[in-house]
Amino acid sequence: MSIRIGILGYGNLGKGVELAVQKNDDMELVAVFTRRDPSSVTPVTEGLPVYSAQDLAQHTEDVDVLVLCGGSATDLPTQTPEAVKLFNVVDSFDTHANIPQHFAAVDTAAKESGKIGIISVGWDPGMFSVARLYSTCILPDGQDYTFWGRGVSQGHSDAIRRIEGVADARQYTVPVEAALNAVRAGENPALTTRQKHTRECYVVAQEGADLAAIEKQIVEMPNYFDEYDTTVTFISQEELDRDHKGIPHGGSVFRTGVTGDGTNKHVIEYSLKLDSNPEFTGSVLAACARAAYRMNQEGQSGCKTIFDIAPAYLSAQSGEELRAHML
Amino acid sequence: MSIRIGILGYGNLGKGVELAVQKNDDMELVAVFTRRDPSSVTPVTEGLPVYSAQDLAQHTEDVDVLVLCGGSATDLPTQTPEAVKLFNVVDSFDTHANIPQHFAAVDTAAKESGKIGIISVGWDPGMFSVARLYSTCILPDGQDYTFWGRGVSQGHSDAIRRIEGVADARQYTVPVEAALNAVRAGENPALTTRQKHTRECYVVAQEGADLAAIEKQIVEMPNYFDEYDTTVTFISQEELDRDHKGIPHGGSVFRTGVTGDGTNKHVIEYSLKLDSNPEFTGSVLAACARAAYRMNQEGQSGCKTIFDIAPAYLSAQSGEELRAHML
Numbered sequence: 001m002s003i004r005i006g007i008l009g010y011g012n013l014g015k016g017v018e019l020a021v022q023k024n025d026d027m028e029l030v031a032v033f034t035r036r037d038p039s040s041v042t043p044v045t046e047g048l049p050v051y052s053a054q055d056l057a058q059h060t061e062d063v064d065v066l067v068l069c070g071g072s073a074t075d076l077p078t079q080t081p082e083a084v085k086l087f088n089v090v091d092s093f094d095t096h097a098n099i100p101q102h103f104a105a106v107d108t109a110a111k112e113s114g115k116i117g118i119i120s121v122g123w124d125p126g127m128f129s130v131a132r133l134y135s136t137c138i139l140p141d142g143q144d145y146t147f148w149g150r151g152v153s154q155g156h157s158d159a160i161r162r163i164e165g166v167a168d169a170r171q172y173t174v175p176v177e178a179a180l181n182a183v184r185a186g187e188n189p190a191l192t193t194r195q196k197h198t199r200e201c202y203v204v205a206q207e208g209a210d211l212a213a214i215e216k217q218i219v220e221m222p223n224y225f226d227e228y229d230t231t232v233t234f235i236s237q238e239e240l241d242r243d244h245k246g247i248p249h250g251g252s253v254f255r256t257g258v259t260g261d262g263t264n265k266h267v268i269e270y271s272l273k274l275d276s277n278p279e280f281t282g283s284v285l286a287a288c289a290r291a292a293y294r295m296n297q298e299g300q301s302g303c304k305t306i307f308d309i310a311p312a313y314l315s316a317q318s319g320e321e322l323r324a325h326m327l
Numbered sequence: 328m329s330i331r332i333g334i335l336g337y338g339n340l341g342k343g344v345e346l347a348v349q350k351n352d353d354m355e356l357v358a359v360f361t362r363r364d365p366s367s368v369t370p371v372t373e374g375l376p377v378y379s380a381q382d383l384a385q386h387t388e389d390v391d392v393l394v395l396c397g398g399s400a401t402d403l404p405t406q407t408p409e410a411v412k413l414f415n416v417v418d419s420f421d422t423h424a425n426i427p428q429h430f431a432a433v434d435t436a437a438k439e440s441g442k443i444g445i446i447s448v449g450w451d452p453g454m455f456s457v458a459r460l461y462s463t464c465i466l467p468d469g470q471d472y473t474f475w476g477r478g479v480s481q482g483h484s485d486a487i488r489r490i491e492g493v494a495d496a497r498q499y500t501v502p503v504e505a506a507l508n509a510v511r512a513g514e515n516p517a518l519t520t521r522q523k524h525t526r527e528c529y530v531v532a533q534e535g536a537d538l539a540a541i542e543k544q545i546v547e548m549p550n551y552f553d554e555y556d557t558t559v560t561f562i563s564q565e566e567l568d569r570d571h572k573g574i575p576h577g578g579s580v581f582r583t584g585v586t587g588d589g590t591n592k593h594v595i596e597y598s599l600k601l602d603s604n605p606e607f608t609g610s611v612l613a614a615c616a617r618a619a620y621r622m623n624q625e626g627q628s629g630c631k632t633i634f635d636i637a638p639a640y641l642s643a644q645s646g647e648e649l650r651a652h653m654l
Binding site for chain 1: 350351426458460461463466467586587594595596597598599603610614632634637641643646647650653
């Protein structure tokens with residue numbers, strides 16, 4: 001029998017989960033839930049039912065795992081603890097500072113309902129986190145480096161779009177090649193924020209806007225741009241739509257460390273190059289949905305992160321198959 | 328209270344485990360066990376007791392986890408199932424084809440004794456295996472590539488040393504740069520054995536030996552060299568000792584795959600660059616010793632691989648600390 005997956009929230013990420021479920025033979029997408037008018041939502045999968053998010057409670061018998069595809073700022077802090085009362089759930093909550101609080105809320109609700117709630121999975125937090133954990137455990141005498149990009153930062157693009165006179169924008173976070181190479185070579189450099197990443201902004205200005213003023217506002221924007229070397233390039237809407245419509249991302253997690261008396265150095269690198277951030281994140285969520293289902297089938301409940309999931313739970317293969325073919 | 332670690336077998340790997348335990352504040356090395364005359368073994372750690380392997384049963388109260396540092400060919404197939412009757416154990420059994428059989432033997436013994444036996448950890452099998460597992464679960468529609476090196480292959484070096492007229496030898500496995508780059512670029516190449524790795528041999532010949540005959544025997548040796556482009560360089564013992572005394576290794580695991588209709592490609596890479604193969608492997612074994620202890624403290628028993636260990640068990644930090652600082 002297939003694992004029956006529901007999706008709550010049908011934006012880029014929800015669609016990414018839908019596409020990921022299609023790639024997994026042991027899963028079946030049974031419904032999309034939306035806060036919009038269901039008739040306004042057309043999933044990629046022909047004939048897939050779309051229900052109102054208000055009707056979730058009517059579908060507890062049809063859905064094994066609900067994948068929550070809302071935003072971390074306002075949706076997930078309430079949605080995940082609510083939904084785990086009804087379903088095993090998975091989310092990609094990524095506000096790092098609030099993870100302890102989110103974990104506590106989901107854990108309490110999940111233990112009461114006897115369900116599993118897996119939070120904060122995707123690639124960072126998620127696969128990058130687990131790469132950091134493994135490498136730190138192996139090389140306790142060492143140092144971490146995380147580089148992001150080259151990739152689109154939705155948050156930074158939004159920040160630019162809020163500037164007066166800006167019609168549209170796309171921001172790329174770009175790791176500094178020299179810094180990457182120094183880390184990769186095991187040189188253990190001390191790197192400032194500015195030395196690790198640059199920011200490239202492609203901006204469509206409204207007609208008659210003051211370009212110099214827009215550029216100044218971008219490069220001086222606190223938190224977002226002021227600590228970085230930022231380049232601003234004004235382009236037309238046509239160019240933006242033609243050359244910057246993808247949502248690529250990725251990056252690298254390094255740990256460099258020593259063993260013994262320090263003579264022997266070691267470099268661990270985990271890197272991702274992703275053509276589509278939401279489709280990759282959706283693929284991680286789908287694998288975690290399998291884990292949520294299987295852990296709950298074994299009688300486990302409560303909130304889990306990627307740290308708490310034995311990797312075998314993510315796989316459709318049996319322990320025997322994994323040991324024979326993948327170990 | 329510290330986790331009390333014992334080591335069985337004090338060669339390169341045993342010493343690597345000893346050095347790794349020193350880097351972990353929550354562990355304490357309490358004894359080395361050896362099949363040699365204990366008085367002939369001098370650990371790095373001053374004052375560390377060395378006992379005969381025959382006396383293992385007398386130390387079940389002093390040792391929480393015994394790390395087995397013998398060879399996979401003849402030592403571990405008998406040592407691990409025997410030792411797990413007395414202790415939680417960890418080994419680095421790496422004969423891939425025999426893992427299912429080794430797992431079964433250790434699992435039966437461990438379930439009877441109520442102990443945990445973690446097998447086949449190190450970097451391959453071990454960290455490379457878990458990298459393959461995660462990436463395959465995330466990108467089911469994709470392809471794996473594993474490259475080894477640049478690094479010393481002990482098995483290939485030994486094979487050369489068995490040739491008549493050879494005094495000493497060191498063999499490096501070297502990934503082909505063009506193949507690595509094609510995979511890294513997401514080109515999904517079909518690669519033969521010869522296209523993935525080359526083999527570099529540094530050989531010390533005995534006086535008066537027939538160099539041409541030695542070279543021919545090396546490059547044509549079935550299984551070891553015949554499927555590779557192999558270079559043989561004759562050097563003096565002094566040069567070998569001076570330039571090739573390290574035991575570096577490493578490599579890369581890739582998965583390249585697509586999501587959705589195949590338009591979006593993704594590349595996942597996990598790479599290691601290790602100055603000392605045994606010290607890094609020893610460091611993985613030490614982290615897994617922590618997991619063995621903690622899983623057993625929770626009442627778990629049986630044989631486990633890296634696939635069965637929730638990553639948090641490998642860390643000395645609490646769940647709260649990990650979520651706050653590493654997620």
